[in-house]
Amino acid sequence: MAAITMERVSVWYGRVKALNDVSLEVEPGSVLALIGPSGCGKSTLLRVLNRLVERTPAARVAGRVLIDGHDILAPDVDLALLRRRVGMIFQRPVSFPFSIFDNVAYGPRLHGMKNPHQLRRVVEGSLKQAALWDEVRGKLRRPAHGLSGGQQQRLALARALAVNPEAILMDEPTSSLDPGSAARIEELVVHLKGQYTVLIVTHNLQQAARVSDFTGFLDRGQLIELGETSQIFTAPRDRRTEAYLTGQFE
Amino acid sequence: MERQALNGWIERWQARLLWAATLLVAMLVLAITLVLAVGATRFLQSRGWRLGVLLGANWNPLAGHFEIGLFIVDTIIVTALAMAMTLPFGLGVAVFGAYVASSWERTALRWLLTVLAAVPSVAMGWWGLAVVVPGLRRIGGGPGFSLLAAGAVLAVMLLPTFGLLALEVLDKVPEDWHQASLALGASEDQNLLQMALRVSLPGLKTAFLTAVARAMGETVAVQMVIGGAVYGFHGMLGPGATLTTQILTDMAILPLGHPAHGVLDLMAVILLAGLTLLTIWAQRGDERP
Numbered sequence: 400m401a402a403i404t405m406e407r408v409s410v411w412y413g414r415v416k417a418l419n420d421v422s423l424e425v426e427p428g429s430v431l432a433l434i435g436p437s438g439c440g441k442s443t444l445l446r447v448l449n450r451l452v453e454r455t456p457a458a459r460v461a462g463r464v465l466i467d468g469h470d471i472l473a474p475d476v477d478l479a480l481l482r483r484r485v486g487m488i489f490q491r492p493v494s495f496p497f498s499i500f501d502n503v504a505y506g507p508r509l510h511g512m513k514n515p516h517q518l519r520r521v522v523e524g525s526l527k528q529a530a531l532w533d534e535v536r537g538k539l540r541r542p543a544h545g546l547s548g549g550q551q552q553r554l555a556l557a558r559a560l561a562v563n564p565e566a567i568l569m570d571e572p573t574s575s576l577d578p579g580s581a582a583r584i585e586e587l588v589v590h591l592k593g594q595y596t597v598l599i600v601t602h603n604l605q606q607a608a609r610v611s612d613f614t615g616f617l618d619r620g621q622l623i624e625l626g627e628t629s630q631i632f633t634a635p636r637d638r639r640t641e642a643y644l645t646g647q648f649e
Numbered sequence: 650m651e652r653q654a655l656n657g658w659i660e661r662w663q664a665r666l667l668w669a670a671t672l673l674v675a676m677l678v679l680a681i682t683l684v685l686a687v688g689a690t691r692f693l694q695s696r697g698w699r700l701g702v703l704l705g706a707n708w709n710p711l712a713g714h715f716e717i718g719l720f721i722v723d724t725i726i727v728t729a730l731a732m733a734m735t736l737p738f739g740l741g742v743a744v745f746g747a748y749v750a751s752s753w754e755r756t757a758l759r760w761l762l763t764v765l766a767a768v769p770s771v772a773m774g775w776w777g778l779a780v781v782v783p784g785l786r787r788i789g790g791g792p793g794f795s796l797l798a799a800g801a802v803l804a805v806m807l808l809p810t811f812g813l814l815a816l817e818v819l820d821k822v823p824e825d826w827h828q829a830s831l832a833l834g835a836s837e838d839q840n841l842l843q844m845a846l847r848v849s850l851p852g853l854k855t856a857f858l859t860a861v862a863r864a865m866g867e868t869v870a871v872q873m874v875i876g877g878a879v880y881g882f883h884g885m886l887g888p889g890a891t892l893t894t895q896i897l898t899d900m901a902i903l904p905l906g907h908p909a910h911g912v913l914d915l916m917a918v919i920l921l922a923g924l925t926l927l928t929i930w931a932q933r934g935d936e937r938p
Contacts, residue, residue: 483834
């Protein structure tokens, strides 16, 4: 479980400012939902936390981001180690064209785990945590691409959990899934609460209300309001938040 | 109504034309194969189906000795030498182009490789005569005209073929996969070796086999630097002759109508069979799961 603090973080893509002076704190083991209109900077905010934002050409980040007190934007930060501690699930489920086993074992192998018994244990444990084990046991050597979209998203979660992260970033993890599969992912998020710090970007307001402890509303790169989920949804302080929640947004 | 009838008429004729074009291709393939196969069979028959024709190394058309084993071996050696030299450079160029180069560097690289691919083989052979052959003579001794010289010239010719194809393959690895891999804590090197190259393996195999096929079939550039020795094996630094170069050399003394003309047909059939097998194998590798 990691405590995450952002202090006056701004991000530019070339001359476009995607994130504007965002400061926030996330309690260890809590779930923070980030909501807001398309292009408001939610995904950018997530990608600052594992520094995947730097893959975008001409991206520039200013401010301070502390994870458990360590400044992760410092130039000497070990990116591999940071990304091991901060896992990520993407909008479209990403499975490598390997077997189910090799997908989950990919991360542990990167970090030097070679012992087959140990790998098996980690893979099994991660698949159980991601509630996929019962559906794939005995089929671990089959290609991951044979799984359904919802199963592949849970496989991606298992793969992220296999490297034992402290925080998990989820970038609209259910937006490409059918309602049933989305509900299973939601259950998992609730289940992960308390063991991992979770940041989840979502366009689904009900989902944010169901799974999160805290909710942040972003608009045009600015964090307009952040508070306990119940407060944000019942008594937003900013009228822009209220307008968004009630569908009166332009 | 009339317009509809006209359209129907056009469509029917279009279909027939396309079908005829396809038929023409099929007949061409059949005709070429048939002519070569008939010549080759007649020749083998005249030799009493002796395996020595394929395995032996005694080639002296004027004395009536027609054993092509040496050319088969030399073809394999030259191709292997060329691929061994092309593979690391081509892969390096492709990885640089796909993952390291800035966008202008990538454009320049593609342009350079395309230019190199467009150099005619006779010009490549000429360059081999001017640079590779004297170079090898100075470094390794011997005549300079050699299997190694042929391999080196071929390697340069294959570099753009393999490099460009491999670059396309690596470029096709989805950005999602790179991000997912990096997000798990892969270093750039790990991402390349354990993900990108691994998932590209089927495509790289196809690129490789395509280059092998080109190497086997190349004639003029090889002929200009290989030395054309038909008596025995002289090592990598010694001269030799491949199936293609020997067809070129002897087409004048074994013209159509000559009783032993069929041995050239046989050599062509062997090449054709090898290339067909390679092509089938290459295409099988291209099917992604």
